[in-house]
Amino acid sequence: MVEAKEKITVSFTVNGGDVEIQVAPEMALVDMLRDGLLLKGAKRSCDMQVCGACTVLVDGVPVSSCTVPAFEVRGKSVTTIEGLAADDRLAGLTDAFIDNAAIQCGFCTPGMVLAAKSLLDSNPDPSEDEIKDYMRGNICRCTGYKKIVEAIREAADKAVQA
Amino acid sequence: MKPFRLYEPTTINETVATLSSLSVGGKLYAGGTELLLAMKTGLLQYEGLVNVKSVPELDGVSFADDTLTIGARATHSMVEHSADVLAHAPLIASVEHRIANVRVRNVGTVVGNLCFAEPHSDPGALLLLYEAVVDIASPSGPRSVSVEELVVGPYETSLAGDELVTHVRVPLLPTGMRGAYLKFGYHHRPTLGVGAAVTVVDGKFVDVRLTLGSAPPKPTRLREAETLLHGAATDDGAVATEAGRIAAEACDAIDDLHGSAEYKRHLVQVFVQRALTEAVERGVK
Numbered sequence: 001m002v003e004a005k006e007k008i009t010v011s012f013t014v015n016g017g018d019v020e021i022q023v024a025p026e027m028a029l030v031d032m033l034r035d036g037l038l039l040k041g042a043k044r045s046c047d048m049q050v051c052g053a054c055t056v057l058v059d060g061v062p063v064s065s066c067t068v069p070a071f072e073v074r075g076k077s078v079t080t081i082e083g084l085a086a087d088d089r090l091a092g093l094t095d096a097f098i099d100n101a102a103i104q105c106g107f108c109t110p111g112m113v114l115a116a117k118s119l120l121d122s123n124p125d126p127s128e129d130e131i132k133d134y135m136r137g138n139i140c141r142c143t144g145y146k147k148i149v150e151a152i153r154e155a156a157d158k159a160v161q162a
Numbered sequence: 163m164k165p166f167r168l169y170e171p172t173t174i175n176e177t178v179a180t181l182s183s184l185s186v187g188g189k190l191y192a193g194g195t196e197l198l199l200a201m202k203t204g205l206l207q208y209e210g211l212v213n214v215k216s217v218p219e220l221d222g223v224s225f226a227d228d229t230l231t232i233g234a235r236a237t238h239s240m241v242e243h244s245a246d247v248l249a250h251a252p253l254i255a256s257v258e259h260r261i262a263n264v265r266v267r268n269v270g271t272v273v274g275n276l277c278f279a280e281p282h283s284d285p286g287a288l289l290l291l292y293e294a295v296v297d298i299a300s301p302s303g304p305r306s307v308s309v310e311e312l313v314v315g316p317y318e319t320s321l322a323g324d325e326l327v328t329h330v331r332v333p334l335l336p337t338g339m340r341g342a343y344l345k346f347g348y349h350h351r352p353t354l355g356v357g358a359a360v361t362v363v364d365g366k367f368v369d370v371r372l373t374l375g376s377a378p379p380k381p382t383r384l385r386e387a388e389t390l391l392h393g394a395a396t397d398d399g400a401v402a403t404e405a406g407r408i409a410a411e412a413c414d415a416i417d418d419l420h421g422s423a424e425y426k427r428h429l430v431q432v433f434v435q436r437a438l439t440e441a442v443e444r445g446v447k
Binding site: 001002003004006024025026028047048049050052055058063068069115118134136137138 | 164195201
């Protein structure tokens with residue numbers, strides 16, 4: 001008989017550090033990160049995988065943490081926006097968002113930056129069309145997207161030159 | 163979301179046994195991209211979810227005997243990027259790439275999508291074009307049905323509560339047949355999708371498959387329109403218009419947030435004609 005689990009031990013790495021935490025099966029990943037680990041970068045917004053404000057990377061690829069259960073990250077590596085600021089200094093991609101004014105209210109920005117990181121990790125020199133295609137699942141209601149595309153392009157250019 | 167218990171069987175037999183023991187209180191869980199949304203709103207509630215991702219034999223995408231086999235654990239992303247799919251059925255890769263967004267494709271599964279039977283969705287109408295078949299594990303032994311027979315209506319399949327789809331088998335299009343799939347919509351789910359696959363000899367249709375999704379209550383094969391097109395010249399506009407009209411009547415459109423029934427019938431008429439043209443001029447296997 002297969003065991004009925006009411007509590008699940010989740011051992012995983014978050015932003016490079018090892019974590020072990022007990023969760024109920026119905027707990028969403030975003031709640032474990034925000035309430036359990038006090039990582040507030042991922043935002044619950046649409047709560048239906050449409051807007052991208054809750055984007056985090058699991059083993060390097062973006063998922064909607066509002067809907068993915070916390071138990072799904074057992075044995076996996078999770079990256080949140082906090083993980084991109086090594087030594088309290090902002091990394092190249094976040095710098096590019098600031099330099100290009102690709103932010104207004106900032107609510108979508110953690111998800112935008114993480115989605116862009118996943119894009120650049122798999123495709124270091126994307127065309128404008130490839131950026132728009134990849135990023136179309138992340139919604140911003142302030143910037144009109146143009147500056148976000150430009151920021152990602154600039155981060156790609158600087159990384160290619162470096 | 164209401165609390166539930168998680169069951170993690172490691173074999174197909176254990177999965178079926180667990181579903182049988184839970185009866186109506188249990189449900190299969192794969193990607194959860196549709197199921198968990200319904201559970202969060204309280205539309206669906208289960209005492210136990212049975213995780214198919216803990217069953218290794220349901221993994222992956224493979225190719226043998228001119229057939230792609232997609233396991234119940236395979237995500238949309240795996241199918242989209244599969245070297246076998248890209249080589250042997252690039253149309254499937256391109257349609258999978260346009261499903262939802264990258265996050266949903268990284269988590270949601272193709273088999274889960276078919277079994278949840280959300281009408282506003284692309285994989286059903288796409289896989290009808292390939293005459294795909296699902297393999298089902300059940301307490302009385304394995305059986306197989308076509309995707310057409312699997313989905314019986316909105317959110318409704320012909321599966322019993324203690325059965326699971328282990329794989330979907332997708333035969334390649336016959337040699338010489340080329341297909342296209344067009345979708346349209348302003349919402350995050352498609353308003354309609356039309357699949358067309360054609361074999362053309364000397365400027366005439368010698369074989370045609372037409373499928374329609376999202377606008378009708380379930381993915382639908384448009385056989386009457388196919389019959390009309392057999393033997394017709396590919397540049398016969400009157401026949402293509404009539405095929406579109408038949409499709410529009412067959413789609414059983416209703417008024418909803420995607421538009422009025424009249425609007426949807428108009429869209430179907432136009433998109434059937436466009437999909438036929440696309441398949442003839444730029445179709446892929």
